[in-house]
Amino acid sequence: MKNDIDRGPLFFRDRDWHPAAYTPGYKTSMTRAPFRPLVALGSTLSEETGPAFGHTMIGALDNNLILNFTGQPAIGERIIMHGRVLDENGRGIPNVLVEIWQANAGGRYRHKKDNYAAPLDPNFGGCGRTISGPDGSYEFLTVRPGAYPWPNHVNNWRPMHIHISVFGSGFGQRLITQMYFEGDPLIAKCPIVKTIGQEKAIQALVAPLDMNRAIPMDCLAYKFDIVLRGRRQSFFENRKEGL
Amino acid sequence: MQKLDYLKESPSQTAGPYVHIGLTPNKLGIPGIYPTDLGESPIREGAKGEQITIVGTVQDGAGMILRDALIESWQADAEGIYPGNDPRGAADPNVTGWARIIADFDSGEWTLSTIKPGRVPFPDGRMMAPHIALWVVARGVNLGLQTRIYFEDEDNESCPVLQRIEHRPRVNTLIAKKTADGTYRFDIVLQGENETVFFDI
Numbered sequence: 001m002k003n004d005i006d007r008g009p010l011f012f013r014d015r016d017w018h019p020a021a022y023t024p025g026y027k028t029s030m031t032r033a034p035f036r037p038l039v040a041l042g043s044t045l046s047e048e049t050g051p052a053f054g055h056t057m058i059g060a061l062d063n064n065l066i067l068n069f070t071g072q073p074a075i076g077e078r079i080i081m082h083g084r085v086l087d088e089n090g091r092g093i094p095n096v097l098v099e100i101w102q103a104n105a106g107g108r109y110r111h112k113k114d115n116y117a118a119p120l121d122p123n124f125g126g127c128g129r130t131i132s133g134p135d136g137s138y139e140f141l142t143v144r145p146g147a148y149p150w151p152n153h154v155n156n157w158r159p160m161h162i163h164i165s166v167f168g169s170g171f172g173q174r175l176i177t178q179m180y181f182e183g184d185p186l187i188a189k190c191p192i193v194k195t196i197g198q199e200k201a202i203q204a205l206v207a208p209l210d211m212n213r214a215i216p217m218d219c220l221a222y223k224f225d226i227v228l229r230g231r232r233q234s235f236f237e238n239r240k241e242g243l
Numbered sequence: 244m245q246k247l248d249y250l251k252e253s254p255s256q257t258a259g260p261y262v263h264i265g266l267t268p269n270k271l272g273i274p275g276i277y278p279t280d281l282g283e284s285p286i287r288e289g290a291k292g293e294q295i296t297i298v299g300t301v302q303d304g305a306g307m308i309l310r311d312a313l314i315e316s317w318q319a320d321a322e323g324i325y326p327g328n329d330p331r332g333a334a335d336p337n338v339t340g341w342a343r344i345i346a347d348f349d350s351g352e353w354t355l356s357t358i359k360p361g362r363v364p365f366p367d368g369r370m371m372a373p374h375i376a377l378w379v380v381a382r383g384v385n386l387g388l389q390t391r392i393y394f395e396d397e398d399n400e401s402c403p404v405l406q407r408i409e410h411r412p413r414v415n416t417l418i419a420k421k422t423a424d425g426t427y428r429f430d431i432v433l434q435g436e437n438e439t440v441f442f443d444i
């Protein structure tokens with residue numbers, strides 16, 4: 001399993017591309033954002049290595065959110081969410097864990113703190129996981145989550161979205177993000193989306209409808225590639241022998 | 244001019260208030276989807292090294308203790324070798340190195356029981372003091388925060404990473420305090436006077 005995809009120093013994060021920590025439009029960030037500058041340095045072995053997960057730990061229905069809670073189908077618009085986990089060099093990252101969670105088709109989470117009027121679906125749990133294939137590809141079957149209101153400003157609604165947690169081959173690549181859906185008018189109005197400053201970066205989180213992967217008379221599909229920090233590869237790397 | 248054709252990293256978004264549905268559904272009270280939550284422990288029975296327990300909280304800028312924080316930890320074995328893809332060789336088979344830790348839903352306290360990691364070399368060959376890398380996410384945190392736990396009973400003076408912290412008194416925020424034999428305290432402060440050092444690393 002060892003190969004050059006999991007060796008080498010990590011590319012630096014582009015902090016102007018990611019959301020800033022302190023984003024007053026998203027109120028909770030105001031007391032949870034560090035005020036002091038981050039201590040910046042190149043990656044070390046502690047960030048270049050990371051946990052490994054085997055395909056064997058994944059259950060047969062783990063990536064099927066329509067069936068994985070009770071075995072009876074969840075209600076909602078059936079969709080395939082698929083794509084690849086890539087690094088910034090454009091290479092697929094194999095064997096990495098992708099976990100997702102989401103509201104049900106009505107926009108309600110299975111969580112005691114969610115008291116939105118939309119009902120729980122007795123057959124929808126709301127989480128799934130998979131391990132990327134040899135080319136970095138992954139796939140989930142789920143229902144399209146509903147939009148939902150949340151307490152921030154008076155009338156804020158989250159666009160339809162799926163939360164995604166992904167591992168790379170190094171702990172420094174660890175990332176959580178959200179996938180949005182092509183054409184959703186709530187994307188442009190969402191304070192959490194707008195924590196991201198650049199429109200191009202926001203667009204990188206919007207999954208297009210993918211009719212090639214849709215299954216006739218069964219489900220639609222959305223394609224979402226996830227990009228993790230790349231690794232620098234050079235024979236000129238300033239490292240001691242054997243490190 | 245030719246075009247640089249690198250991809251851009253996917254921009255981060257907050258883990259939000261419902262992160263436990265995705266990452267620790269059993270602990271949240273959604274059993275039956277996965278047999279167990281991942282990352283219950285970074286070690287297995289028989290792991291070599293000193294057994295330690297680290298207890299702490301995550302606190303915000305208003306002094307409130309977070310009940311919804313999720314932390315992941317990554318560490319080397321007692322010899323300073325990382326499990327998995329460490330180019331220097333194989334680690335202790337009973338050390339997986341990774342844990343997923345959640346703040347208690349009522350008290351906000353979190354606990355990590357593990358073995359103390361060994362020293363790991365910095366890229367130039369100097370040794371970093373024993374440490375555990377942490378990644379902290381929560382509602383209101385837009386991009387996962389990177390920090391490290393060091394130990395007050397180790398030689399931290401010569402650690403090349405700690406030396407990079409210009410404001411020396413802040414180094415103290417990364418040092419777990421010994422509260423009893425094998426027990427340490429490590430509180431993370433997201434903002435304010437005793438704000439923990441976070442890295443861009």
Ligand SMILES: [Fe+2]
Binds near residue numbers: 102158259261
């Ligand atoms: Fe959400």
